[in-house]
Structure formats: C-alpha cells, structure tokens
Amino acid sequence: MDTKEIIPEKKHHQFITENTDFEVRSLDMGINESELKHPWWYNLKYLAAGVFFGIVLVKSEVISWFRIQEMFRLQSFHMYGVIGSAVLTGMLSVLLIKKFKVKTIYGEPIEFPEKKFNKGQIYGGLIFGFGWALTGACPGPLYALIGTGATVIIIALFSAIAGTWVYGKFREKLPH
Amino acid sequence: MFLNIFTSPWPWYVAGPLIGLMVPMLLIVGNKSFGISSSLRHVCAACFPANISFFKYDWRREAWNLFFVSGILIGAFLVAQFFSDPNPVQINPKLTTELTGYGITNYKGLVPNDLFSWQNLFTIKGFILIVIGGFLVGFGTRYAGGCTSGHSIMGLSSLQRGSLIATMSFMAGGFIMANLILPYILKLF
Secondary structure (H helix, E strand, O other): OHHHOOOOOHHHHHHHHHOOOHHHHHHHHOOOHHHHHOOHHHHHHHHHHHHHHHHHHHHOOOOOHHHHHHHHOOOOOHHHHHHHHHHHHHHHHHHHHHHOOOEOOOOOEOOOOOOOOOOHHHHHHHHHHHHHHHHOOOHHHHHHHHHHOOOOHHHHHHHHHHHHHHHHHHHHHOOO | OHHHHHHOOOOHHHHHHHHHOHHHHHHHHHOOOOOOOHHHHHHHHHHOOOOOHHHOOOHHHHHHHHHHHHHHHHHHHHHHHHOOOOOOOOOOHHHHHHHHHOOOOOOOOOOOOOOOOOOOOOOHHHHHHHHHHHHHHHHHHHHHOOOHHHHHHHHHHOOOHHHHHHHHHHHHHHHHHHHHHHHHHHOOO
C-alpha cells in the first residue's frame, strides 16, 4: 500500500503525516483509483444499495427517536439486537471474504482500510453520542428521516454539514 | 396477511443481518467501505471548500457515497409511501410515562411531532434537539473519523480497535446525554 503513495508537494506531505485519521489518508490517496475509469452511471449500483439500506432503516424503526431513547435508557433490546446482529453478520462476511480471497465484481482484491486509534475517536465519539441522543439520529437516519417526510430534519442535516465544516476548519488545533 | 409482512416493522433479527450484509455488498460491488458520514465531508468539499486543507481533495472520486446516501433517502421515501406501518412505534411504557411528563403526547410518527416540527424549530428545546444536535452529530462523527455505520458496523466487522473505542465513546456520550442532560432540556420551552 505504501509503495503506491505519491506525494506531490511538501505541504501536502506535512498534512498527511500529521494526520492521524487514516480515513483522511485513504481519501487523499484515493484508494479507489479504478473509479475514475468508470462512467458516472456505474455509481447507480450504490444508489440501489442505498435504496435497500434506506428501506431496512425505516422498517426496522432504528431511525425512530423513541427507539434511540429506549436504547440509551436500557429499556429495550431492539437496537442492541439490530446493531449486534449486524456486526456479527458483517464480521462473518469479512472473515469469509478474507478466507476465500473474494474479489470485487471487477476482479480487484478487496481492501480493508485500517482505522488506527487516535484520541479523536474518544472526544469526537462522545460529542457524536451527545448529538445522537439529542436528534435521535446518526447520519444515515438523517437522510432516511427526510425521505419519510420529516422535512424539518433537513435543518438537522444542514447543521451536521456545518458541524463537519467547523471540524475541518479547526482540526489542526484539536487534540487527536 | 401477505401485505402485513411489508407494513409491520421488522424484528431485530431480520433487520440486523440485512444491515450487516451492506458490508460485503459494498465491498464486492466496488471495494467500498460501508460508511455514511463521509458524505457530509464530500458536501463540504463540493460546496464550501473555503481553502481548508481538510476539504481539498477530489470529492468526485468519492461520488459513490453521495449516490449511496441519495438512495437511502429514496428508499425511506418508498417505504413511507407504500409500506408504512399505520401503527405507532411500540415503545416501552416507562419511556411513554417519562416523555408524557415533558408534554410529549404524540407517538404516531418515527420522531415525536411535539419536538421535531417546523413550528418547534424555534422553541428553545426544538432548537437544541434539531440544530445543536445535528451540529454535534456532524462535528463529532468527523472528529471520531466515522459514525455508527463506518465505525460500529464496518469498523467492528473488520476488527478495528479504533472503531471499538469510537463505538464505546458513542454509547457513553449517548448515555450521558439521554439520562443526565436531556431531561433538563425537555423541561425547557
């Protein structure tokens, strides 16, 4: 992976090395290079995947503010069941993909970006938790709720975009 | 009877595995890591980069993520139009009792209409729940490097230690807010 990294300028290099957030690195490096060769409509399959995910989010009621409040008050098993069984299914899938070296439909080997530990996961995680309990929605459900017709959630989504922007603006000054 | 399967809510043991299957689906279809919150960053990069290095990258390469979240919106719309559950969400009576004490009486929607509506946007508690809450979600998720899908589902599925720590922090933050702070907010006007 490291051999593929091409750093065009020094300033950029500095930004990358100071950066503890691997997700950022992978974005800046563009791990999905094959995407460039595809016409835009190849992305429609992700639209379809999103439709499927949106249906599940609504039908499972995990986008309900009430369900989130129940979860944080330990008043229902529902959310724990959903997240727990989702993680188990995901783990099993990843295990099988690794064991059988499953490739993508385009024949590329499947990569798993590493999410290295940094303190942002604690500070940011707590802040996210506060927001999650207030809005009753993490980012996926924000989109889903708007789709169900709870239009005021558009404001929450704009706020979330603003929050992301403010983080980007001050990230160098924040402890990571 | 047949239609009931579609209109009634799905139990956790149906919904959870289906959500988990998003992980291999996106990997196999194009080497994509399941995650939603990056879309918020791509919107910043596309619309308001403001010369901030964090937003200076080619967001078009990550456009799949924007297609994905648009799909979520469409999927949710389809359910609401054609397969929506006519009954309110079945919640723990203890929660109903607590919320009724704060004047929340409408349990019909997925979100309480007494809090999340355009009329309530400019009440103090409405503003805190919708505007401040949304801001904290967007700020926190990027600070943590992912959200419930990116860390808790995708990260835990691929056994990332950082994702476990992030997930525990999400839950800790949620527990603190819901139990210790939210009761005071709900008492506000």
